[in-house]
Amino acid sequence: MPRLHGNKRDRRHLALTSLLMLASVIAHAEAIRPEGLSALQELRIAEGNDDAQRLLITDRADKVVLDTGKVLPRIENEFSPNSYDGYLAELLAERQARATAIDLQGERHALLSPTTQAGDYLLLITREEDNGAYNFNLKFRYDGTTKSFALSQILLNENDTQCDQSLLSSYAMDSKALGATSIADFDGSRAFGTLRALRLAHQTSASTAEKLMPEAVASNFDAALKACQAGNAQELKTLVGYFLSSDEDGACGPGNYIVEKYYFPQRVGWSNDLGFLFEQAGHYPEAVELLQHITRRHPDRVVANLNLADAYWALGEREQAREAYGQYHDKMLAAQKQARIPPRVLERK
Template structure:
């Protein structure tokens, strides 16, 4: 393997003997990542190479493991620009390079804390893919993941997904949301034609001027599993396991205390395209005794889906459990009214009528 790397680096230095000229030094390897990018059994290496002292970019190179000069798949010095640090004279990279594993039905991404997260979104059945991830010195709240995959027809690494990952800036910095931007945000581009400086400016503009209601939000596998596991424990009547599972939905830890629900619940657990999922999680949070979190999430469900009757019942029950009858009673009345309008009077629980007048129904 070392011999392969040496041959690639030798090819990059354009080793042409010029009388009286000093020998060109091989580029410094900043990162070397094994990969299988072509959707077959072949293996490649992804290199990040330092540019010359007067260059404003690092160099990105992809080559087969058994590489010759003519076998290099990609060689570009535009994709990885460098920016001046505000606090020192050192240069800092704008994009970090990652090779991520393709899995059916999901995508792996890198959050602002440089940790992997898995989202439920079809991507590729086989093969690895390349992620260019933004890294800005004064921004620890969000980043962008640009996902490139090899197209066998065009023989190019094409941009397939643009994702924005957001962390909680008020508490424990954990991942809150993953949103997908249209690929047209950057245009139809390949890794060979990708200009990192230009892309960063477009991404910053997209962050500021996103569509009303935000971009499409993707669900993490962690969140999906959390609801499934919590529902299973609740239905079995396993209160110990149920409470433990639901506690995992909360952000914060013992050393810092729980995060304020207002700082993350809606961002993390409300999904416009899956309001039923969010309602169910709000219900389970209330059943586990996390009433403030339940109320925060259910209010978001109702704000965007005012026709969803059961959300009013779940919200009312959480308010009632907190002895907040002033808010519980109107929610019970809203629920009853919507059920009557839908011709479902027989399905209204008995407690609703008593509590709607401020009674003490259990």
């Protein structure tokens, strides 16, 4: 699938001048949120003037609910002559506690998002020439009573630039950072610069943004954990294999994606359990990569030291294994839990 940031002018023109046909709206709504179908039918993105970058949104009776030239600017790209950056626009029907993310490849991902409310949304997707690393999704929730769109969520989507270009992570950013609360006071040009600065700050500082887990990842994890608990080694290996990335030239080593994709700061226990599943399924380098990060960032996660030690031992890296076993042993003694220390720890430390 082509990238969203390629062929900008053609894509922008298509996005702004094409109607969201009722047939496609019905198909999308039935798949996502049947109870919101009637509300979603009220909206479509109608024809806009390409030069003026006008965004016109009407209801099904062609009554205008939004008419603005500030939302979809043409922003000259500072590196590519005659190229323009900006936004793509479309409509979404979201489920309760689920958020749709659309990444640079145009792929849709359902994310677990407790704060997301079911309803109809205007989605703005940033597009930038030669940016193969990330994009932003701006969600404006539609209120059918007031015919208004309130800014409800900003997603920063990071793609894997070293492996298969797939989605690495999605972060729910502080929506107050834009200085706009609705589409009525949203200035696309000003917001574009603010979003760039927001991403830079996210990279260079200790970000507290919540990392959202893809629904498919959570579901696959639950199935893998169930297989592990049932002692079904073959099913476990198959399911855990779905977590791995690969490409033809072998650039997808664990160090290129495992931590960014599967370390969730707000769900460290989940990440530790996935590291354990990697080890149980025989994917020892992936286990080491994830568990090593956890033990460094969260020294209080005692069991992570044991899981890390087991992965090192399976790789034949005895020195690192003994060190991790020793750390686990010492922390268990300090917690007065020596009776729960597995015999192998005493044999190997």
